[in-house]
Amino acid sequence: MSKPFRLALAQVNATVGDIAGNVRKVLSACDHAREAGANLVVLPEMVLPGYPPEDLLLRASFVEENLAAWREVAENARGLTVVAGFVDRDRKGRVCNAAGVAADGRVLGVYRKMHLPNYGVFDEMRYFRRGSEPMVFPVGDARVGITICEDIWVRRGPVAREAREGAKLILNISASPYHAGKWEVRRDLVAAHARRTGLPVAYCNLVGGQDELVFDGGSMVVAPGGEVIARAAMFSEDLLLCEIEGSSRGGLVAPIPPIExxxxxxxxxxxxxxxxxxxxxxxxxxxxxxxxxxxxxxxxxxxxxxxxxxxxxxxxxxxxxxxxxxxxxxxxxxxxxxxxxxxxxxxxxxxxxxxxxxxxxxxxxxxxxxxxxxxxxxxxxxxxxxxxxxxxxxxxxxxxxxxxxxxxxxxxxxxxxxxxxxxxxxxxxxxxxxxxxxxxxxxxxxxxxxxxxxxxxxxxxxxxxxxxxxxxxxxxxxxxxxxxxxxxxxxxxxxxxxxxxxxxxxxxxxxRQAPPGVKITPRALGKDRRMPITNRSNG
CATH class of the missing domain: 3.40.50.620 (HUPs)
Known part of the structure; x- marks a missing residue:
């Protein structure tokens, strides 16, 4: 990277369906990032509609309100570049899980998630159409690649392609739900991409509770060598600032708490x-x-x-x-x-x-x-x-x-x-x-x-x-x-x-008749484990 720039990862607590409230949080985070001298502010996956919106995505009015929200964010993107997750429509009107990029009041581009999870608590293939192209965009004289959540959980995802296309920093915006020990799994995954590409990787995760899911934050920046150079708080909103440069040095990283x-x-x-x-x-x-x-x-x-x-x-x-x-x-x-x-x-x-x-x-x-x-x-x-x-x-x-x-x-x-x-x-x-x-x-x-x-x-x-x-x-x-x-x-x-x-x-x-509760383990009773009630399997 020819010249260092300041990156801000804004992990916010979005509420599903409160699109107006989510816009306010996004714009507030942009303001704070701008005041801190950031050149680029990154917000989580689906931050504008909230995640997961489930069958709200089947309502045209919900998708349109979210699209209007993205236009409002883009129009207010002044003095820095903004990346934020929202629901987009492709040319055929099909719904996509997307990341918008905006600067100086205009949209620079939209990346559509290429790999859709369809396991555990995820059923994105029920709602979304897959994207097909990676995306690299400019921030000053730097070039930045963008991915969304599952895109980095697959070995042959868009990261390598974006690196080949000249990206000097890889972003991943995510809404990755918590289970005990999940942060370490994410860290190792992000670090592997950093080492493989020789590029810094910045991971911005959602935070907050949504029904039985908890999003734990823990956003991070990983240097090309695989070491974590900056990490946001867990279980609370945070604005993580990091200077991105060739050496990608960061400040002290707080230890993660014990599992209990x-x-x-x-x-x-x-x-x-x-x-x-x-x-x-x-x-x-x-x-x-x-x-x-x-x-x-x-x-x-x-x-x-x-x-x-x-x-x-x-x-x-x-x-x-x-x-x-x-x-x-x-x-x-x-x-x-x-x-x-x-x-x-x-x-x-x-x-x-x-x-x-x-x-x-x-x-x-x-x-x-x-x-x-x-x-x-x-x-x-x-x-x-x-x-x-x-x-x-x-x-x-x-x-x-x-x-x-x-x-x-x-x-x-x-x-x-x-x-x-x-x-x-x-x-x-x-x-x-x-x-x-x-x-x-x-x-x-x-x-x-x-x-x-x-x-x-x-x-x-x-x-x-x-x-x-x-x-x-x-x-x-x-x-x-x-x-x-x-x-x-x-x-x-x-x-x-x-x-x-x-x-x-x-x-x-x-x-099946129990109330919802917080998902803590890798496989919770409920959406993670969908067993038939009438079942003569002998285990």
Whole structure:
């Protein structure tokens, strides 16, 4: 590059459908980049319509509003070059995932994404037409190549072609959703392109929550040798500035947080944006005194502040005094309000109502589930009265095997930890306490055996394998599609493996009725794993 120039990567939190609001964010980022002396400001993939807009893309009015937004951005591109993601139409009127380039109030060109992901949570081939040509554009006397997200995840994408056409810097604008450890995967990918082409590569990622997805930011600039020379914040909006020159030297790059802290921040961002973008005034959480509801409450307070979180204890005849004490200790430590509502009278009333119908039959899981459903009804009544959303507290281990009650503990609007295995719930909770410098989540909650407390002396291990055994099997089956023989060959007891597989398969109908929750693992329950409910496969 003959002369250095200043690059700005603006990772912003766009909201799907709020095109006017997204334009304001884009123009504000352009203003800040200009004030900082940037020659080029880059914004994420689909920043104007928000990502993923899903079937909004089938509405002509939505696409046209987004096109008008891009024209507005281009007209206001003064004093620097702007690259921003939007939805374009080709000459035949077909919709494309595009990056527009503008400067001095006019459009310099439009690049259309060449490689469309159609796996996991992505279904871009449902909506978009593929682009066919790479694009290199001038910034001063430099030449810059542009790519969009998936274009750099394929070996024979447009990067090499743009390098051959004289690009001295490669850009990638992205809306890459988070899972634990994803940033390192992206870093290695971007670094490989930098080393292969001998060019610096700048990667600008979206940030924010959208339904079950979290976009974690972490935009970066990588030098030709593959080292990261600048990195933006994770889980928050940021404007990353970097001098691009032959040596591409940058400043100090902050270390990435440990996985447990990273997961906590992802849960916080996903929860905050789900409530804020859907205009819920606050959250209601049933506090059992257990680890799951404790972590959900901690996440909610971090996301919303204590004044917007309401805890509710819902004691039954089987609830221990220790659990009530732990729930109140947690509420006090978090500074949240806590209501005490007993379900004893309601449970007894249901017993009387059903006595004749149940005559001659012993008590079983029916009565246990009835307690959960009474609790769900009360929480939803509070939600209706106050307009606040109920956050459910089931984790991925429970949701995988169906250790949850339909219309009971599954009742609510957002399932914060539905993609966090139980063993990880404990790890994240301990890390949270360490960061706080005190036991905000009471120490006893972290050490007592987990229990639903729906009958006397009940423990989760009465119904399930110990979580240290269960979670690795679930990871292999749910996330990696390993077969029973493969899991047995890996050293897991065959009887346990077959039991777990059966529980997972039989619980698909429950999961289909569960609320959305934050995606944390590479393969979450939901869009990532689309299994038929009616299914006689034997695993």
């Amino acid at each position: 802290e990273e997961i906590f921040q992802a849960l916080v961002l996903g929860t905050r944006d789900y409530l804020e973008k859907n205009r819920f005034p606050g959250a209601i959480i049933g506090l059992s005194g257990g680890i799951d509801s404790s972590l959900v409450a901690a996440v909610a307070v971090e996301a919303l502040g204590p004044s917007r979180v309401l805890g509710v204890t819902l004691s039954s005849p089987f609830t221990s005094m220790e659990s009530v004490e732990d729930a109140h200790a947690l509420a006090s430590n978090l500074g949240i309000r806590c209501l005490d509502i007993s379900i004893g009278d309601a449970f007894a009333a249901f017993g009387r109502t059903l006595a004749e119908a149940f005559a001659g039959r012993a008590a079983d899981t029916t009565e246990e589930n009835l307690q959960a459903r009474i609790r769900g009804t009360i929480l939803m009544a509070l939600s209706n009265k106050f307009g606040e959303i109920v956050l459910t507290t089931g984790n991925k281990s429970e949701m995988s095997v169906g250790y949850a009650t339909l219309y009971g503990d599954m009742a609510g609007g957002f399932a914060v930890i539905k993609d966090v295995f139980k063993t990880m719930v404990y790890r994240v909770s301990r890390t949270y306490n360490e960061r706080c410098g005190r036991d905000v989540i009471p120490a006893r909650v972290l050490t007592k055996p987990p229990s639903a407390e729906l009958r006397l002396d009940q423990k989760d291990s009465d119904s399930l394998p110990e979580y240290d055994l269960l979670d690795p099997i679930l990871k292999m089956y749910v996330e990696e599609d390993k077969s029973v023989p493969v899991m047995v060959a890996a050293g897991y007891p065959e009887d346990v493996v077959r039991r777990v597989v059966t529980l997972v398969d039989r619980s698909e109908y429950k999961r």
